Amino acid sequence: MARIKPPFAYFGSKGRFYKEIKEIFEENYRENFVDLFAGSMEIPLNFKNEFGELKVLANVKDEKIECFLSGNAVDTYKKGLEYIKHDLKINARNLYENDRQAFEEVNKRFKNIFSECCPCCGKKLSTRKKHEVFNENEKRILRSLMGFGGNGTTLTNAFYSEEKIKKLELYIGALKTIKITTDLFDENWEFENSFIFLDPPYIRKTNIGEEGFIGYNYVDDKGVDWTIKDDERLVEFIKRNQNKNNVFLVFGSVDNNLSKLLKENFKCKFIIKEYKKQMFGKLAEKAEYFCLIK
Known part of the structure; x- marks a missing residue:
């Protein structure tokens, strides 16, 4: 099993x-x-x-876990991928290894969810207090699933794969089978x-x-x-x-x-x-x- x-x-x-x-x-x-x-x-x-x-x-x-208990984490993850304009046909690791410039472009868009960033270089200018698309719980989910180290506001090179979506769906489904406090x-x-x-x-x-x-x-x-x-x-x-x-x-x-x-x-x-x-x-x-x- x-x-x-x-x-x-x-x-x-x-x-x-x-x-x-x-x-x-x-x-x-x-x-x-x-x-x-x-x-x-x-x-x-x-x-x-x-x-x-x-x-x-x-x-x-633990905030990192509790964020998955409210809202729809799978939909939030897919919405995050759409927001950073990542091509779902491409595994994130392959993008990182084969086209670093393209990876940095999606990384800039990801960082923009959490911070005001320079549009040219992507350098953080200030912390974003409120985002027009994602609420605080959704931002916490995205940091867990896509952020460096499972907590960062920059992308990990493993932020997307078809296997990751399946793993997430299996995990969220399993949460519904037990009592959680x-x-x-x-x-x-x-x-x-x-x-x-x-x-x-x-x-x-x-x-x-x-x-x-x-x-x-x-x-x-x-x-x-x-x-x-x-x-x-x-x-x-x-x-x-x-x-x-x-x-x-x-x-x-x-x-x-x-x-x-x-x-x-x-x-x-x-x-x-x-x-x-x-x-x-x-x-x-x-x-x-x-x-x-x-």
């Missing part, structure tokens, strides 16, 4: 461990699957796709008969042997920070929801603050996964953990 994947770049690593997460879920099956920090929602969407009878709740608090975490939430997956926004450092707490601003670039006190709230949430036929799977970076709290408060099993990841041209060794609490 083909995996459903987000049609945009997204910071996060749990999708690479889908097979392992699925195996743990199957061994500890519950009728409800709850992902309280769902990110791009790759895990809950694919679980619903594979286990049709499963009741799935995904909670996500957009709430900040609350330790007073209560669940029963559920497999609860927890991947909180804790520490950005995941290099093997590296320690040190770094707050992670998890509502796009202007939300609230996740702190050590929030780790403690997460522990309280788990305690509140124990003895209700729930299973908890916590995902995190090795030796982070939360892992220490989990060891202090619960009888739990840790599974360490090491992998290599390339960032900014450098290959780094990473390590993540799964912590299973029954």
Whole structure:
């Protein structure tokens, strides 16, 4: 069965461990699957796709994802392509590699959605507060799907392909099959008969042997920070929801603050996964953990 994947770049690593997460879920099956920090929602969407009878709740608090929950993202994407006057017969990568001048012309038109730009060179003159064609939610969608790094106001060289449209349509269709909420975490939430997956926004450092707490601003670039006190709230949430036929799977970076709290408060099993990841041209060794609490 083909995996459903987000049609945009997204910071996060749990999708690479889908097979392992699925195996743990199957061994500890519950009728409800709850992902309280769902990110791009790759895990809950694919679980619903594979286990049709499963009741799935995904909670996500991130502008980049929330923009896809209102309006019609597919129509917005097509409207964006029409606005920048891109020939849909041409794959964006081919345009970038074979005709850089033509690519820069469509790039100028894309940048014009977000900024007042010089008509000659395309240099940004000022930020555009309001656009005559696209509202703020549509602009957020276009940045996710077409912008450099999945967030920029200049075009990525992979902004269009027929495969990308199909991927987007599949993703949007899958969103309609699960329940989605957009709430900040609350330790007073209560669940029963559920497999609860927890991947909180804790520490950005995941290099093997590296320690040190770094707050992670998890509502796009202007939300609230996740702190050590929030780790403690997460522990309280788990305690509140124990003895209700729930299973908890916590995902995190090795030796982070939360892992220490989990060891202090619960009888739990840790599974360490090491992998290599390339960032900014450098290959780094990473390590993540799964912590299973029954």
